[in-house]
Amino acid sequence: MTSWTAPPPPPFGGSLVADERTLLEGFLDWQRAVLAGKCTGLTxxxxxxxxxPPSTLSLLGLLRHVTDVEREWFHRRFRGEPVPYLYRRDDAxxxxxxEADPVAAEQDYDRLIAEWRSSRAAVASAALDDAFEDPQRGPMSLRAVYLHLIQEYARHNGHADLLRQRIDGETG
Structure with a gap:
């Protein structure tokens, strides 16, 4: 049993009367913070x-999953960088x-926060209209990547609400 508990999410913020890029970045950061916030104070x-059962869905699993999602969309797909997944494998x-292990929870949490920074840096100089060829969807812009990640987090934040409530009754 570890004594580590998940810290509050990193600060986020932004204007709701800003340019499109600032709004997209701000809404993604808000969704990121919501997920981290659902973990705050938990071991x-x-x-x-x-x-x-038989689901293996957990808050820790969600943290690990979105770490790979960030890596996949901002680095592998948009930037075309051959970075490996941290958790997903061809055989699993x-x-x-x-394979979410409570002993590695602190490391997994820190990896997610680091991946957020890495994702921001990967697209910092890109324009929203910059595009890549997605093998399943065809041409796709950075704008669409932001929207995809916002919906990905929003969907999983719904899961996180239910998981957190099951653990200790916290809602909201």
């Missing part, structure tokens, strides 16, 4: 608690969930 053991696509 590794609590973060690793699974929803209901759900390893982020299936």
């Amino acid at each position: 590794g053991e609590e973060l690793a608690q699974r929803s209901t 696509k759900d390893a982020a969930f299936d």
